[in-house]
Amino acid sequence: MFDKFANIFRIPDLRKRILFTLGLLAVYRIGGHIPIPGINSALFQQFIEQNRGTLLGFVDLFSGGQFRRMTIFALGIMPYITSSIILQLLTVLYEPLARLQKEGELGRKKITMYTRYLTLLLSTLQSMFIAIGLQKAGTFVTSPGPGFVLMTILTLTTGSVFIMWLGEQITERGVGNGMSLLIFANIIVGLPRGVADLVDKARNAAWGPLTPVLMVLLVVVMVAVVAFIVFVERSERRIPVQYAKRIIGRKMMGGQSTHLPLRVNSGGVMPVIFASSIVTIPQTVLYGLRDNRYFGSVIEALRWGEPLYTVLYAVGIIFFAYFYISIVFNPNEVADNMRKYGGFIPGIRPGKRTADHINEILTRMTLVGALYLIIISFIPEWMMVGIHLNHLFRPLGPFFEKLPNWILNGLNVNFYFGGTSLLIVVGVAMDTVNQIESQLIMRHYDGFTPKSGRIRGRRSW
Secondary structure, three states: OHHHHHHHHHOHHHHHHHHHHHHHHHHHHHHOOOEOOOEOHHHHHHHHHHOOOOHHHHHHHHOOOHHHHOEOOOOOOHHHHHHHHHHHHHHHHOHHHHHHHOOOHHHHHHHHHHHHHHHHHHHHHHHHHHHHHHHHHOOOEOOOOHHHHHHHHHHHHHHHHHHHHHHHHHHHHOOOOHHHHHHHHHHHOOHHHHHHHHHHHHHHOOOHHHHHHHHHHHHHHHHHHHHHHHHHHHOEEEEEEEEOEEEEOOEEEEOOEEEEEEEOOOOOOHHHHHHHHHHHHHHHHOHHHOOOOOHHHHHHHOOOOOHHHHHHHHHHHHHHHHHHHHHHOOHHHHHHHHHHOOEEOOOOOOOHHHHHHHHHHHHHHHHHHHHHHHHHHHHHHHHHHOOOHHHOOOOHHHHOOOOOHHHHOOOOOOOOOOHHHHHHHHHHHHHHHHHHHHHHHHOOOOOOOOOOOOOOOOOOO
16 A cells, blocks of 8 residues: 555656645645734634534535634635536526537636636625624624725635635646645544544543443444445446447447446535525524524524424435436436437437436436435534434424433534535545546556556466
């Protein structure tokens, strides 16, 4: 294994790419510790800690804690992600953008340019609302006034655009997807704090006599969850496709058998992100009415661990899983392309019947993928805060009072890898390793997996 890692630095081009990527990630982390002027950071961090289950906590997760410290990179990568999602949706709804997407490299460059402009616009609007909100709060701003608003807008917008540039440079001249690696760096930075918190709980026996048993169980569950994510993310349903033989000029073309791969989790982490955003919006919008006797109960019911939040979150993941896959995958288009090149699924007639067959398989697989996302999303949250079944309406609520406290209130673990972040961390790590491995194999070096590397000749006895 050490030889395989050493092979990375034996290739000059790959070594430069990795060092370039690490250098830009270091710049990104340094910028994450430079605060914007005029903010009382201690009070604002305390405010975010109290509202980590709301949309503010969700934004802070993707910024790697930079939002709570209100640094120059406080907006993080979210404006660029939002812009990319909006442009992706518009390519389905707006015909000129759909035609532009089919123009190849030139069309891709124009859509990238539109994404940059939209990122700049969203960053400006978000920074303006943040500056006005901080100023209205009163306690967070040391020197309120128009100067503070303009300085905050300029600083946060510039930081967001600079992050976008860093991500594009990593994608073009480094290793892996730049935007994904920036999110990965934001999330992984919480790992040392999580480990230190677990060590502290183990020393102080925070969970009573069962602390050693629960600690071992926690580690086992974490390893099992990561292994489960890797297994599902690599799983796919392969639909066999046969291509008919055709004579082109003097050559016989086609006739080979191949397959159409359909991933179990085709939507990736996007359904979880969409569902999290939608469920946490009411808490953020109605936060000022948390003491109201009508809206206060609604805000409480939408907190982490509450049954209503759990149901809405699960339904949202299922809905957005189907919604997102309907946007990114078109069975009719796949069936038409297959028919144009003489391909067919054995036992299925080409055309509409093929599209219906693919759509039927995709529908079942999307449900399995959505259930997988629900399980992965809820395991960390239940470990942190539990599931408050005792808060259900009578007569169900008192029935669950006898359940163990670790089920109702969790293990009180500062678990820095929630469902969304855990999926992103594992997915980005797998993609980056695959890219490095492909670079090694392309240069006739052994990769990381046992079956990769040079093609060995037949042994002679």
